[in-house]
Amino acid sequence: MPQIDPAFVATSHAVGDLTLCHVRLQDDARYPWLVLIPKGEGLREIEDLTAGDRAELMEEIVRVGQALRVLGEALGAPPEKLNVGALGNVTPQLHVHVVGRRRDDPAWPGPVWGFGAAEPYPADVLAYATETTRRALDI
Amino acid sequence: MPQIDPAFVATSHAVGDLTLCHVRLQDDARYPWLVLIPKGEGLREIEDLTAGDRAELMEEIVRVGQALRVLGEALGAPPEKLNVGALGNVTPQLHVHVVGRRRDDPAWPGPVWGFGAAEPYPADVLAYATETTRRALDI
Numbered sequence: 001m002p003q004i005d006p007a008f009v010a011t012s013h014a015v016g017d018l019t020l021c022h023v024r025l026q027d028d029a030r031y032p033w034l035v036l037i038p039k040g041e042g043l044r045e046i047e048d049l050t051a052g053d054r055a056e057l058m059e060e061i062v063r064v065g066q067a068l069r070v071l072g073e074a075l076g077a078p079p080e081k082l083n084v085g086a087l088g089n090v091t092p093q094l095h096v097h098v099v100g101r102r103r104d105d106p107a108w109p110g111p112v113w114g115f116g117a118a119e120p121y122p123a124d125v126l127a128y129a130t131e132t133t134r135r136a137l138d139i
Numbered sequence: 140m141p142q143i144d145p146a147f148v149a150t151s152h153a154v155g156d157l158t159l160c161h162v163r164l165q166d167d168a169r170y171p172w173l174v175l176i177p178k179g180e181g182l183r184e185i186e187d188l189t190a191g192d193r194a195e196l197m198e199e200i201v202r203v204g205q206a207l208r209v210l211g212e213a214l215g216a217p218p219e220k221l222n223v224g225a226l227g228n229v230t231p232q233l234h235v236h237v238v239g240r241r242r243d244d245p246a247w248p249g250p251v252w253g254f255g256a257a258e259p260y261p262a263d264v265l266a267y268a269t270e271t272t273r274r275a276l277d278i
Binding site for chain 2: 044045046047051054055057058059061062065066081082083084085086087088089090092101108109110111113114
């Protein structure tokens with residue numbers, strides 16, 4: 001696991017590592033939501049990555065989106081739309097959110113960031129969601 | 140110009156075309172904000188693009204982010220952070236927002252999407268902003 005900002009530890013759980021990114025499950029049962037954190041040091045903007053790493057990041061975004069479809073299905077709420085966001089206004093370490101959205105989710109059609117309070121997963125659901133994501137990502 | 144959803148026409152102005160994407164300036168003087176619209180038909184998710192087009196999209200996101208730095212500087216408010224988002228909950232045609240953010244902008248540190256009402260550029264500033272962006276993108 002790379003050096004990651006403590007803010008990620010407080011709000012998400014480690015799933016595993018892809019080639020470029022560490023993957024975390026956001027601890028918010030309102031939406032299937034994964035966070036990709038590129039493993040290099042001192043990264044803040046996408047442009048800080050090499051072109052090769054940027055292409056890899058894009059492929060990992062797609063791969064994580066496909067895992068979110070599996071996760072949402074497993075949790076009984078398949079995503080209807082994927083949302084991808086690289087913000088970093090609050091936590092500057094470069095990271096990309098990939099979120100499965102549905103017309104019946106609480107923030108729809110607005111963005112999830114900053115919307116209401118997270119609803120942590122019950123422990124058994126968290127374990128199931130993490131394992132389901134790991135299998136979907138084959139990690 | 141590709142077939143674009145009328146929602147884009149109502150909220151933004153054409154800047155020009157890169158290899159993959161049509162580029163538009165969001166008509167909102169609160170933030171320097173460009174929208175990339177990949178030119179293919181029927182695209183809704185990033186995964187709908189080929190891997191080659193996805194890598195190109197990533198490079199165009201970076202290029203547009205650099206143009207936003209030039210634009211923000213020209214308008215007297217250089218971006219301190221770039222925000223990148225592909226949502227599409229309201230307008231399903233695939234598009235990517237790239238926004239220059241500052242600690243003194245009205246939505247900081249929250250996302251810009253769905254925050255308050257757009258403040259259209261005065262006509263002379265719009266013309267200057269569009270031309271500045273075009274030059275920065277060399278299109």
